[in-house]
Amino acid sequence: MNKAQKQRGNIVLHKDSYDGQDCIRIDYADSQVLASMLSQDAGVAAVVNGSGYILADVFNLSDFYDRYSPHAYIDYSRVYVKHPKPKREYTLPKGYLELLEQKRYSPSTVKTYKAYFSDFMEYHKGRNIDRLKVADINSYILYLVNEKKISVSQQNMRINAIKFYYEQVRGGKRQYYGGITRAKEYKSLPEVLSRDEMKRILSCLENRKHHCMISLIYSAGLRRSELLNLTPQDIVSERMLVRIMGKGKKCRYSLLSEKVLHELREYFKEYRPQRWLFEGDTPGEQYSASGLVKILKEAADRAGIKHRVHLHMLRHSFATHLLEQGTDLRTIQELLGHNDIKTTSIYLHVTSSHKSSIPNPLDTLDDS
Numbered sequence: 460m461n462k463a464q465k466q467r468g469n470i471v472l473h474k475d476s477y478d479g480q481d482c483i484r485i486d487y488a489d490s491q492v493l494a495s496m497l498s499q500d501a502g503v504a505a506v507v508n509g510s511g512y513i514l515a516d517v518f519n520l521s522d523f524y525d526r527y528s529p530h531a532y533i534d535y536s537r538v539y540v541k542h543p544k545p546k547r548e549y550t551l552p553k554g555y556l557e558l559l560e561q562k563r564y565s566p567s568t569v570k571t572y573k574a575y576f577s578d579f580m581e582y583h584k585g586r587n588i589d590r591l592k593v594a595d596i597n598s599y600i601l602y603l604v605n606e607k608k609i610s611v612s613q614q615n616m617r618i619n620a621i622k623f624y625y626e627q628v629r630g631g632k633r634q635y636y637g638g639i640t641r642a643k644e645y646k647s648l649p650e651v652l653s654r655d656e657m658k659r660i661l662s663c664l665e666n667r668k669h670h671c672m673i674s675l676i677y678s679a680g681l682r683r684s685e686l687l688n689l690t691p692q693d694i695v696s697e698r699m700l701v702r703i704m705g706k707g708k709k710c711r712y713s714l715l716s717e718k719v720l721h722e723l724r725e726y727f728k729e730y731r732p733q734r735w736l737f738e739g740d741t742p743g744e745q746y747s748a749s750g751l752v753k754i755l756k757e758a759a760d761r762a763g764i765k766h767r768v769h770l771h772m773l774r775h776s777f778a779t780h781l782l783e784q785g786t787d788l789r790t791i792q793e794l795l796g797h798n799d800i801k802t803t804s805i806y807l808h809v810t811s812s813h814k815s816s817i818p819n820p821l822d823t824l825d826d827s
């Protein structure tokens with residue numbers, strides 16, 4: 460634990476009752492600073508025996524978080540109730556969804572195509588989409604680029620969703636949308652965490668499930684969806700491997716850390732997942748992707764890391780750290796599940812091990 464962590468307190472929120480009324484109990488671990496703040500907080504009904512109490516019907520988690528998060532790490536998992544988002548109704552032509560499923564597109568691609576093609580139909584509401592011209596489609600995409608400011612990758616995905624209907628569902632010829640140049644996405648170098656940053660993040664994950672998830676992503680080089688789709692049977696302990704169903708339904712194996720295996724066994728005893736390796740509050744339900752993002756972000760904040768940290772950085776860090784310790788590129792390609800070794804070779808531009816041994820020309824000027 461670093462100095463900054465020691466200076467901040469810890470708050471755990473619980474549902475409780477006080478003086479016959481439903482309350483939120485605030486446990487603050489004997490912090491004098493927090494005790495003083497709570498005693499002066501007009502919204503706090505009482506501070507008794509090392510805990511504060513706020514009436515449940517006036518408690519606002521967002522307001523409370525804003526007031527106290529600068530002074531303490533707040534665990535609100537025991538009082539937070541997830542409200543399900545209303546399901547969006549999609550307008551799709553007959554055969555569109557059926558063909559996506561028949562061709563076994565991944566669930567994420569199906570979800571994206573449904574949303575994007577439904578948007579396309581909504582934009583052309585009142586018109587027969589089978590009679591639209593290439594110019595109409597070009598105009599729609601240009602509207603999204605210029606007015607909605609969609610990203611490069613989203614532009615290409617929306618074109619693919621439209622092409623799927625006209626070329627696959629309707630059986631039309633392959634069409635080039637002449638007014639649209641397929642945008643080329645800028646290929647930046649992968650963002651990577653240092654070994655020290657990775658160690659600090661892991662040290663800030665006290666919850667066993669959270670620690671297992673982040674450790675497994677990093678130690679096996681997983682994508683977010685790959686972690687969430689793991690089942691207990693995918694941990695092949697006798698061979699020290701993790702079985703992964705990756706992009707395009709391609710199965711591969713990656714490394715299983717001995718440390719992670721030990722922790723997973725303890726995690727399994729505690730949580731007893733039913734279907735997925737990592738489940739949410741409802742047994743048998745996958746852990747949420749947004750929840751996983753939040754876990755990493757909050758751990759990085761607690762670790763004192765100032766730059767942006769995202770889940771895919773753990774996969775990049777796995778590959779880079781392997782390369783720096785001498786693992787050959789072909790092996791890393793297999794572990795990551797890349798089709799082309801050119802994709803893997805980008806990590807050669809990131810690793811610093813060979814660069815640090817190169818003499819700087821300024822330092823060698825006196826030798827000539």
